[in-house]
Amino acid sequence: MSLRVDIHEAIDDVAADEQAIASRVVAAMTFTPAPVKSAKSTPRRWSSSLRGIGSLAAALLVVALIGAVVVGGRAWRHSTSPETRPQQTLVKQLEARQLNLAVIGAEAPCPVTSHLGSPDVTLAGSAWSDDAGRYWDMAAVTASSGTGPVLIRGVDLRTGNAMFFVGSWAYGPVVGTDVWDGAAVTYHSELLLDPSHPTRESVGQGLSRWTFTAGTSPNGGPTWCFGLQMDGAGFSQTVVLAR
Amino acid sequence: MQQLVQLANLSTERSDPTQLLAPMIPTGVRLAKAMLHDAQAAEDAVQEASLIAWKKLSQGVWPEKPQAWFLGVVANECRNARRGKWNIAVRLGLGDEHHVAPADERVLRGSDLRRALARLPHADRLVVVLFYYLDLPLDEVATTAGISVAAARSRLYRSVRRLRPELAVEEALS
Secondary structure (H helix, E strand, O other): OOHHHHHHHHHHOOOOOHHHHHHHHHHHHHOOOOOOEOOOHHHHHHHHHHOOOHHHHHHHHHHHHHHHHHHHHHHHHHHHOOOHHHHHHHHHHHHOOOOOOOOOOOOOOOOOOOOOEOOOEEEEEEEEEEOOEEEEEEEEEEEOOOOOOEEEEEEEOOOOOEEEEEOOOEEEEEEEEEEEOOEEEEEEEEEEEOOOOOOOEEOOOOEEEEEEEEEEOOOOOOOOEEEEEEEEOOEEEEEEEEO | OHHHHHHHHHHHHHHOHHHHHHHHHHHHHHHHHHHHOOHHHHHHHHHHHHHHHHHHHHOOOOOOOHHHHHHHHHHHHHHHHHHHHHHHHHHHOOOOOOOOOOHHHOOOOHHHHHHHHHHOOHHHHHHHHHHHHOOOOHHHHHHHHOOOHHHHHHHHHHHHHHHOOOOOHHHHOO
16 A cells, blocks of 8 residues: 555544534634634633643642743833833823724624724634623734734624623723633723733734633623724724624 | 636635635645644644735735645644644653554554654655645645755655655655
8 A cells, every 4th residue: 555545544534524624714714603612611621631730730830920920020110111101102092092883783784894804903713602691712913013002892782782801912991700610810891912012922924813702791681793993003993793 | 718717716816815715725624634633723723824814815915826825824833733732741741652663564554654644843744744645746845835846855755764664765756
C-alpha cells in the first residue's frame, strides 16, 4: 500500500463531520444561526481539565498572585503615566458618543447587518444560552498598528436592555455579577480594545485578536437580536447580530 | 463570453469576501483536521483563520492565489493551536508517549502513522499533509507553505524518510 493511501486512511480515521464544520464556519462569517453551546461551556472546558489536580492548582495560584502583582504594578504605572492621559481623554470622548442602535418592536424582523464590521474592527462569534441569559462568545480583530482605543457598547434591540461584557477587555461600570462554572465573573457595560495594551494577542499578518463574551440580562426577556456599536478615533460602526 | 463571465464572477467575489472564502472552507477544514487530528481544534482553527482572512480581504488585500493563501492562514492557526496545547501539556507535567519500533517493523499504519505525523515539525507535517492528503501538486504545496518548490521537495524527502525509511524517494513523490 502506498504512503499516500496510508495517510488518507490514517487521517480519515479521525472522526469529524467536515461538512458540518465547514457549514458552521461559513455561518459564523455571515452571522447566520450558529450552534448553541452548552451553558458556560468555554470556562467549563478549562476548569474540567484541571479538576482534581489540587497541588497544581495551588502552585498556579501562587504564580497567578505573583503575576497579578507584577502586571498590576505595570498597569498602575501605565495608567498614571503622562502619555496615557490623552488616551483616557479619548475614551471619555468615545463614551460620550450617542448610541445609534434603535430599538425595534417585538415582532419586527431583526435588521441584521450583512457585514462583520469595518476595516477598523471585524467581529465574529457564536451564540449560547443558559437560564440566566443569552450570550455571544466573540472575537474582534483589529490592525496591530491601530493608533487608538476602540470602545464597544451593545443593546438588545428588542428589549432595549444594554448588553454587558465579560473578559479581559471588559470596561466601565460593573452592572452585574455571576458565577461561571464556580468562578465569579463581573459584567461590565462596555468593552475597550486598547492597542497599547501589553497583553493584546497578536495573530500575525499585522492583526490583533481580542476575545470576550457579550450578553444580555434576563430582565425583560433577552432576545437573539443584538446591536453593537464600535467607536474609535475617526469612525463609528454598528453591527446587528441575530441567530 | 466565458472570459466576461469569469470577470463578472471575479468582480462579485471581490466585493464580497465571504463569497470568495466559502468554497475554500471545506479544504481548510480537511487541512486543519489533518494537522491537528482533532475535530474541535480543527473547527476552532478554521474559524479563526476565516476571521483573519475575511479581515484581510475586507481591507482590500486580494491575494494572487487565494486558496494557497487561505490554506497558509489555516496552517498558521494550526501551529498556534498546537503551541497552546503544548503549553498546557508542559504545565500539567504530562509526558509524551514515546514508541520506537524495530527497524524491520517501521511500516506505520493508522494511529501509529498519525502519531508519527504529529511528531514531525510543523513545517514538515504541513508539506506532507498538503501533498499526500490534500493531493496538491508540488508547486501549490510550495506556494501554500511559503517556500520554493525545491525546498518543498526537500522537506517532503526528509519527512518521508522519517515516516517510511525504506521508501524510495521516487516512490515517495509518486
